[in-house]
Amino acid sequence: MTEQQQNLIVTKITQAAKPTIVQVTEAGIIGKIGFNSSGVGTLFNAIKVHGVDSIRMPAHFGLRMALESESVDEAVHKLESFGMASSAHILIGDPSKSLGLEFTKSTFAHVLPDSGSKVIHTNHLLLEHPGETDTVWLKDSLDRVRTMTENAGALGEEPSWESMSRLFEDEQNAPGAICRVETEQSGSGTLFNIVIDLKSKKAVVKLGRPTEVQEIVNLEL
Numbered sequence: 001m002t003e004q005q006q007n008l009i010v011t012k013i014t015q016a017a018k019p020t021i022v023q024v025t026e027a028g029i030i031g032k033i034g035f036n037s038s039g040v041g042t043l044f045n046a047i048k049v050h051g052v053d054s055i056r057m058p059a060h061f062g063l064r065m066a067l068e069s070e071s072v073d074e075a076v077h078k079l080e081s082f083g084m085a086s087s088a089h090i091l092i093g094d095p096s097k098s099l100g101l102e103f104t105k106s107t108f109a110h111v112l113p114d115s116g117s118k119v120i121h122t123n124h125l126l127l128e129h130p131g132e133t134d135t136v137w138l139k140d141s142l143d144r145v146r147t148m149t150e151n152a153g154a155l156g157e158e159p160s161w162e163s164m165s166r167l168f169e170d171e172q173n174a175p176g177a178i179c180r181v182e183t184e185q186s187g188s189g190t191l192f193n194i195v196i197d198l199k200s201k202k203a204v205v206k207l208g209r210p211t212e213v214q215e216i217v218n219l220e221l
Helices: 002-007 059-067 072-082 141-153 161-169
Strands: 008-013 021-026 033-036 041-046 088-094 097-103 108-111 192-197 202-207 215-220
Touching: 002 008, 021 059, 033 059, 033 192, 041 059, 059 072, 059 088, 072 088, 072 097, 072 108, 141 161, 161 192, 161 202
Parallel strands: none
Antiparallel strands: 008 021, 021 033, 033 041, 041 088, 088 097, 097 108, 192 202, 202 215
16 A cells, blocks of 8 residues: 555645645545645545445545535535545544544534544544444554544643644554554555644645655645
8 A cells, every 4th residue: 555655646726716725635536635725624534334325426526525615514514415425534624613524325424523622533433324334444443543532632722733743653553553554464554644734724744654754745825
């Protein structure tokens, strides 16, 4: 999977009557991880639930639709109106609100901020989705969400940029850690990390594992 890193690209998209978008994506994928000039941002977690509804919208189309929105509420309304073809989680934020949108081919569920205003997610369903069964394809996802919840909870209400960035350097339970190493056991590795400030509309992208940074790209709108 780490071979996929060479396919990562940063795109800036300007369209009439829509917010300008900056995103980290892959060739041929029209929407992925980034933010727009209205301060709406998206992050993405893959989830594997059996089945696809081919008349609904693919996940990367949903990400693009969210990034063309002016707010979290608008993005959620659009995605739920169209429906999603398969399962995933999109964390959607704007300068005043954040929400985790879990979905399958037939359901939606909202992961709301915890008491510390944080939404934490990995690669399995956290909420109930009637009629759908999660495969929990990455078993270490269960450990990673617990680790991130514990580490993020220790930061306090107004963490610094540096302390937020260090969250993604955690190597507990390696190779299947938050800062992931590709092995035969883990099956995948961390390709890049992004930390976004939606109020100031800027982001820092670290290519490679956050503990072994190959290149830093600063994004701003």
